Amino acid sequence: MWLASCSGKNYYYGLISCLFVLIGCQNEKHQTTYGKIRVTDTSHFEVAKTSPLFTIQESVDNDFRDFGNILILKKINPNCIQIKNVSNDGYTGQSITFTIDSTLTIVTANYSHWTDAQDGSKESFTVDQLTAKLSKNPFKEGIEKLEGEFEVKATTTRYPSEFYKFPFQYRNDFFGRFQS
Numbered sequence: 001m002w003l004a005s006c007s008g009k010n011y012y013y014g015l016i017s018c019l020f021v022l023i024g025c026q027n028e029k030h031q032t033t034y035g036k037i038r039v040t041d042t043s044h045f046e047v048a049k050t051s052p053l054f055t056i057q058e059s060v061d062n063d064f065r066d067f068g069n070i071l072i073l074k075k076i077n078p079n080c081i082q083i084k085n086v087s088n089d090g091y092t093g094q095s096i097t098f099t100i101d102s103t104l105t106i107v108t109a110n111y112s113h114w115t116d117a118q119d120g121s122k123e124s125f126t127v128d129q130l131t132a133k134l135s136k137n138p139f140k141e142g143i144e145k146l147e148g149e150f151e152v153k154a155t156t157t158r159y160p161s162e163f164y165k166f167p168f169q170y171r172n173d174f175f176g177r178f179q180s
Contacts, residue, residue: 034098034106037132042147071178073143080107081138083148085178091116096152096176098130102139106130111154111172120161129153147179 072084076099084097094113098106109127135147154172 034109034127034130037100037104037106037134039104039137040133040135042135071180073138073146073180075143078102079139081143083178085176096127096130096150098127098132098150100132100138104134104137104139106132109152111152113156113172122159122161124157124159126155126157127152128155143180145180147177149175149177151175 070084070086070088072082072086074082074084076082079102080099082097082099084095086095087093092113092115094111096109096111098109101107109130111125111127113125130150130152132148132150135145138146152172152174155169156172157167157169159167
């Protein structure tokens with residue numbers, strides 16, 4: 001190894017350079033592209049309206065304002081709309097948030113789930129694929145009475161709290177539907 005042949009100060013400079021290279025490689029993030037949203041009539045949606053999987057309908061008169069199914073449609077700027085879906089029963093929950101631009105391209109997507117039972121473990125989430133359909137173009141026709149359907153494929157990496165256990169990954173695949 002060339003580091004072993006270095007002496008004194010040069011050895012430390014070489015070691016520091018290697019560390020910077022290793023840290024730089026670890027921090028490099030993979031950029032995921034999700035594609036475009038298809039605008040279609042709701043009769044072409046594949047998930048039934050009675051589907052129990054992450055079906056979210058906005059509810060203003062919910063007695064438990066912190067729990068239940070929540071839909072947040074937020075115009076970030078004239079060219080971006082954020083769609084956030086949260087399903088929370090008070091004990092466990094999950095959320096999917098994605099941002100679309102004026103060309104109906106999904107530019108960001110985030111997924112998470114949680115539970116009230118804590119064991120000291122940590123989890124990180126990566127959205128691998130997200131496909132969506134909308135009932136209309138929200139940039140041209142507004143976000144009122146907007147319906148949508150999406151399919152998410154996400155990877156969860158779980159870091160156990162026990163030092164002798166290795167991190168492991170599992171896949172979350174689900175459909176969702178929303179209506180404003």
